[in-house]
Amino acid sequence: MTTSTAPWAAPAAEGPVSAVVELPGSKSMTNRALILAAHAREGAVLTGALRSRDTLLMAAALRGLGIGVEEDGTTWRVLPGEPAAPAAVDCGLSGNVMRFVPPLAALADGPVAFDGDPHARTRPMGPLLGALRDLGVRIEDDGRGLLPFTLHGTGAVAGGTVVLDASSSSQLVSGLLLSAPSFGKGVELRHEGPPVPSAPHLEMTVRMLREAGAEVETGQDVWRVAPGALRGGEWRIEPDLSNAAQFLAAALVTGGEVTVRHWPEHTTQPGDRLRDLLARMGGEVSWSAERGLTVRGTGVIHGIEADLSACSELAQVLAMVAALADSPSRFTGIAHIRGHETDRLAALVAELTRLGGDAEETPDGLVIRPRPLRGGLFHTYDDHRMVMAAATLGLAVPGIEVENPATVGKTLPTFTELWTRMLERS
Numbered sequence: 001m002t003t004s005t006a007p008w009a010a011p012a013a014e015g016p017v018s019a020v021v022e023l024p025g026s027k028s029m030t031n032r033a034l035i036l037a038a039h040a041r042e043g044a045v046l047t048g049a050l051r052s053r054d055t056l057l058m059a060a061a062l063r064g065l066g067i068g069v070e071e072d073g074t075t076w077r078v079l080p081g082e083p084a085a086p087a088a089v090d091c092g093l094s095g096n097v098m099r100f101v102p103p104l105a106a107l108a109d110g111p112v113a114f115d116g117d118p119h120a121r122t123r124p125m126g127p128l129l130g131a132l133r134d135l136g137v138r139i140e141d142d143g144r145g146l147l148p149f150t151l152h153g154t155g156a157v158a159g160g161t162v163v164l165d166a167s168s169s170s171q172l173v174s175g176l177l178l179s180a181p182s183f184g185k186g187v188e189l190r191h192e193g194p195p196v197p198s199a200p201h202l203e204m205t206v207r208m209l210r211e212a213g214a215e216v217e218t219g220q221d222v223w224r225v226a227p228g229a230l231r232g233g234e235w236r237i238e239p240d241l242s243n244a245a246q247f248l249a250a251a252l253v254t255g256g257e258v259t260v261r262h263w264p265e266h267t268t269q270p271g272d273r274l275r276d277l278l279a280r281m282g283g284e285v286s287w288s289a290e291r292g293l294t295v296r297g298t299g300v301i302h303g304i305e306a307d308l309s310a311c312s313e314l315a316q317v318l319a320m321v322a323a324l325a326d327s328p329s330r331f332t333g334i335a336h337i338r339g340h341e342t343d344r345l346a347a348l349v350a351e352l353t354r355l356g357g358d359a360e361e362t363p364d365g366l367v368i369r370p371r372p373l374r375g376g377l378f379h380t381y382d383d384h385r386m387v388m389a390a391a392t393l394g395l396a397v398p399g400i401e402v403e404n405p406a407t408v409g410k411t412l413p414t415f416t417e418l419w420t421r422m423l424e425r426s
């Protein structure tokens with residue numbers, strides 16, 4: 001568990017913000033590069049790696065399996081090897097660690113035990129455990145398809161064809177694909193069920209596998225990865241664009257201007273959808289290779305109807321912007337975020353309602369009707385993105401006290417410093 005810290009008084013903006021922000025590396029890219037490097041045939045270097053709880057847990061998990069990970073600031077070196085057992089993996093509250101490490105650990109010869117934070121024991125794992133069993137891996141659990149469980153590998157995974165329902169998390173697919181080049185027959189994975197969320201994250205998995213030299217074919221709800229050796233080499237990690245949400249939203253909320261530097265022209269990160277979403281909510285958005293992505297607030301914030309299934313990591317910050325808009329908003333396609341760090345739909349409704357707002361859960365999302373809001377304690381449920389959301393709202397609603405701000409260390413340990421600096425320079 002992350003340690004609990006005293007509430008943080010979210011600073012209200014004294015005027016329009018005007019800032020240029022540099023963000024640390026992408027969690028999703030850092031963790032994928034670590035897994036791919038772990039079973040490559042030669043060493044790899046990650047530059048611009050994210051140092052946060054979720055990536056440090058991933059590095060610790062790999063070290064526990066006998067794979068070398070040396071950290072030097074944001075440059076990380078991975079010395080690959082055959083995963084070794086026995087081992088114990090602490091997943092914390094990280095979906096990446098709990099879904100990406102088991103298929104790799106299944107290659108070890110012996111038991112590997114997985115557990116995590118109390119809430120991690122509620123996050124969907126069943127389809128991944130079922131798929132690994134279908135691929136020949138013995139797993140000991142209590143039959144509920146959740147953490148904790150122990151894999152008993154035999155030093156090899158046969159691989160082959162497998163069907164799973166990944167509607168609860170795209171990471172169930174990504175996890176299997178990332179280790180599949182080291183399975184005897186690779187994998188042919190087919191999804192059956194309601195739609196898989198987070199399409200950009202699946203594209204990121206496929207793109208990074210191909211960059212590592214894997215042969216990957218994709219079709220509608222089907223992915224094939226051929227067996228084969230992976231390259232090491234250099235992984236340049238992009239800035240985390242999901243963590244840009246609150247900074248760019250600050251431009252809209254205060255009628256100011258915020259630039260996030262080093263924004264890639266093309267990317268598989270779902271945070272890139274901020275360009276379109278914030279423009280639809282009233283921002284002026286511009287990009288240049290030299291400067292990065294700039295959002296300028298125009299003094300108006302519009303409500304929107306948006307399907308966020310591709311980019312559910314943005315839902316919380318967007319919900320706060322929506323609560324400050326001039327018309328209602330409806331977000332759809334995000335039923336699965338009930339299974340994230342907390343039940344995010346319930347958490348958003350509870351916190352907005354507590355502060356005088358009008359928010360309602362729908363079967364697959366939220367409706368938010370803007371109303372005058374008041375300050376008060378904003379509960380964060382060990383969810384980094386609830387801290388980021390609270391800070392966004394706090395710009396326009398004085399007196400918001402953010403519970404346990406250190407929980408933001410899951411993906412952005414420097415958040416409060418970056419936030420304070422953004423406001424000081426304005």
Ligand SMILES: O=C(O)C1=C[C@@H](OP(=O)(O)O)[C@@H](O)[C@H](O)C1
Pocket residue numbers: 027028029095096168169170171174197198201312313336
């Ligand atoms: O593959 C990834 O790195 C991620 C995929 C998404 O998971 P879900 O598909 O479970 O939403 C996303 O929400 C998570 O933060 C990171």
Ligand SMILES: C=C(OP(=O)(O)O)C(=O)O
Pocket residue numbers: 093094095096097313340341385411
């Ligand atoms: C859902 C998230 O993380 P994860 O699933 O990797 O724990 C997130 O970062 O918003």
